[in-house]
Amino acid sequence: MFDYDAELARYHERLWEALGVQPGDHVLDIGCGTGRTTRDAARAASPGTALGIDVSGPMLARAREQAEGEGLRNVGFVQADAQDHVFPPEHFSLAVSRFGTMFFSDPVAAFANIARALRPGARFVQLVWQAADLQEWHVSIRAALSRGHAPTASAPAAEDAFALADPRVVVSHLNSAGFTAVHVTDVREPVCYGPDAESALAAVLQLRMTREAVTDLDAASAEATLDRLRTTLAAHDTGDGVWFDSRAWLVVARRR
Incomplete structure (x- = not known):
């Protein structure tokens, strides 16, 4: 299972600073994954509560195991889609999402x-996430997967990681x-794929865009692709992890 907590550690710090959980809060974590934000919120909110929701059963199993x-x-x-799950009305005092809201089929709903x-x-x-071409991790890895040539950029579609890249949208x-009083702040932090290039390669091979790119390759083409990925990841090995630049929007809004 890909370790998003390690990848997004710097962003977690920025999100936590903005979140400001208080004792007694009831926190809703959208797209909670393995539950790092949910668990941190539960500790800070006590005697309040925190509820994480995600569509991934394996990630939620890990979240429950860690919480226990x-x-x-x-x-x-809860395993469900936040787009249509029936939550208790007007129950939560705070909602949070760490890169979990870009994949809704109907964002307004x-x-x-x-x-x-x-x-x-x-x-x-x-x-x-901000636009794909501003993400060094996305551009570099896709270039390695595309025989070393940067792929043609395309507009973000619904249900992709960059569907909310335009702050006006x-x-x-x-x-x-x-919601009202919406504030959008530019945040720039590096993301980490592992302590060294080989660990990073194992992590990157778990990403959907990598799996899809190598699935139908013959043995020679697959090995050439892996070599390009190794070279790319080694070039970003700082000796203290394999890091890539990235940019995101921190969005804060209030329920009317």
Whole structure:
């Protein structure tokens, strides 16, 4: 399983600073993955609660296992799509998402559903990726997968990682869904794929864009692709991890 917590460690710090969980909060974590943000929120919110929601059963299994190992009793996880899951109305005092809101088939409907789960005036804090061509990790890895040539850029489609790259679109979606006072801040942090190039290669091979690129290759082409990936990752090995530049939007809004 790909370790998104390690990859996004620097972004987690920035998100946590903006989130400001208080004791007694009831926190909703959208696209919680293996639950790092959910568990941190549960600790900070006690005697309040934190609920993580995600569509991935394996990730939620890991989240529950880690929460139990950490002795957390005020945290829960549900496997469902936040776009249409029936949350208790006006229950949560805070919502958060760490790169988990870009994949909705209908973002306005999803944000409206989240808004209904929040108390009036509650904040929704999220991180979303900026444009694909601003992500060194995306450009470099795709170039290695494309015989060393950068692939032609295309406009972000719904349900992809860059679907919320345009801040005007994000603001429009949130306003239409019942949020106000939307603030979008440019955040730039590196992402880490492992302690060294070989570990990073094993991690990158778990990414969907990598799996799809090598699935139908013959043995010689696959080996050539892996060699290009090794070279790319080795070039970003700082001796303290394999790091790539990236940019995101930190989006903060309030439920009307």
